[in-house]
Amino acid sequence: MHRSIFCSPSRYTQGAGVTSMLGQELQILGLEGPVLIVAGRNAASQLSDLWERSLAQAGYKYDIHHFGGECTGLEIDRVTAKGHSLGAKIVIGSGGGKVIDTSRAAAADLGASVVSCPSIASSDAPCSAISVLYKEDGSYDRYRIYGRNPDLVLVDTTLIAHSPKRHLVAGMGDALATLFEAEACQKSGALNTRGGAALQTAVNMARLCFDTLMKYGRAACVSIEKNEVSQALDHVVEANTLLSGLGFESGGLAAAHAIHNGLTRVPQTHKMMHGEKVAFGTITQLIMQQADKALLEEVTTFCKDVGLPTTFADLGLDEISDGDLRIIAQGAVAPEETIHNMPFPVSEQLVIESMKSANELN
Secondary structure, eight states: OOOBOOOOOSOEEEETTGGGGHHHHHHHTTOOOOEEEEEOHHHHHHHHHHHHHHHHHTTOOEEEEEOOSSOOHHHHHHHHHHHHHHTOSEEEEEESHHHHHHHHHHHHHHTOEEEEEESSOSOSGGGOSEEEEEOTTSOEEEEEEOSSOOSEEEEEHHHHHTSOHHHHHHHHHHHHHHHHHHHHHHHHTOOOTTSSBOOHHHHHHHHHHHHHHHHHHHHHHHHHHTTOOOHHHHHHHHIIIIIHHHHHHHHOOOHHHHHHHHHTTSGGGGGSOHHHHHHHHHHHHHHHTTOOHHHHHHHHHHHHHHTOOOSTGGGTOTTOOHHHHHHHHHHHTOTTOGGGGSSSOOOHHHHHHHHHHHHHTO
16 A cells, blocks of 8 residues: 655754753643653753753753763663663653664653754754664664654754854755655655655655755854854754754655765774765765766765865775775665665665765865
């Protein structure tokens, strides 16, 4: 039976200083505590006082788990154990994408409500019902998909305006892939991450995501350098978090993210952020699908302007060997990978040749 599926968080709240409304937002949704907060180091140091005031005023008991640094099965087990000891009914992830992915996994294991409070706009993780799990060595392990999206996504643009520029740019790299992967799935008839066809709503969100990056991305970089919450920054945060989140999950993934996963097999890339590797994967996908030259130039120029990788050297692969290229390609075309959602067969050799062509554009 043909069916189309669109999914989204129950509530999305974005604005300057909205962290102070966390307790109130939980109450509006009728969510019951206790609350376990899974927090990155920077988020915990920045927000502990705000959490105490906001949650105490709303009558929520809470505790904090300091994130171990990687979304692995072991870290998820640690969070889950702490949640059990607290009797947590809400799990809040505060920090970057890996923190949020870990908190989402633990919430599923606990049967708890899920809340995403990103302190950076580095990926489209906050809105989704998917976690990307990594092995202890930092290489990609697998996707874990849940039955429901977050109950609340709370995005404080004041925090993001004071975060490192690199994180915002990485989020743009992740969001850059959304339209092209959704279009590839639409052409091939591939299902989205929820097991259904993409509605036009998802594809149009993905298109708005791309258009927003092209129009406001460069100006948003200027804003974050000045720690200002401007209209450009606000729009790009929405694109990185909401539009890309809904667009990728309900539109589908294809080659760009599969190439990211392949890149994680080479240790030299572990210092690179998720969205930085996805950006290179996006350029590679566009070459692979023989995209219009003007579009390829537009995307590549944008990446250079905002500081996203466009070469092997940018990824830390200055002297990449044929063996490393083969390892990356083998990971990208693994049987379960989303690269097979492309509207044509993709081989290891095509991935290698397309990556080389992407590198040589400069």
